[in-house]
Amino acid sequence: MGKHPNHTSITVSKDTVKELKKTKRNGQSYSDVIAEMIAEKNRTELPKVHSLDNISMKELAKHSGQYIAVYEDKIIGWGDHEGIALEMAKKRMPTADPCIYGIPPKEGIIAGLQFGEPNS
């Protein structure tokens, strides 16, 4: 596979070699081609989203004003900010990669961050 600072040998099929040859440009090693493919995959591949769709409103209401960590339709962590929710989730399910959601407080959100000097 050519010399590369992070050289790793892999065995690939003849068909794969044919495809790599098609992609390879002048002066490129196969390692360069594969590095480009991995970079492109990382650039475009989006992770699985663990959504709120199957979590009941009753469950969400319990966490109003908090951040929650959601994995496979379950709330596995919560707290006042993302770090606390994620820490709890990692303790309960160390290998899970949950999605973190902010749940609006029941009194609603006044957002609107503005540039300029604050009054207080």
Add this chain to the structure above:
Amino acid sequence: MANRIVEYTWRPFPTDHFGLRDYPVAGIFLKNAEGKWKFKQFLVDSAADVTAINKVAAEELGIEPIGEAFSINQATKQGINVYKAKVDINFNGVILENVNIVLVINNNLRMPLLGRLDVFDYFDVNLQARNKKTVLTH
């Protein structure tokens, strides 16, 4: 060039005084220090000058603050201390690079906010309350 359109459905959340209210949220992806995309749900906030996330969330992503902390206003005119940072954002395949954001130091942002700077400059943002969806068009 054809328009690039991204749509996000609003999501209901419970409130004390108005029952279930639909919030204009958008599930978008921020690039972490390893170059991988991480999901975050933002509140699309046309009143926000700038996109904002809590500092603790930025630390988890490996997003580095730039320069000194400074203060900006909430709509209530209360000041909050922030750092500036830059991040790549992926809107379901439409990627904006080096978006200016702020990191809220005391982590009291209740939801990440998708604000105007760099984002509304790129997209026409159409908040469709009747259809309960947000349409971003470039």
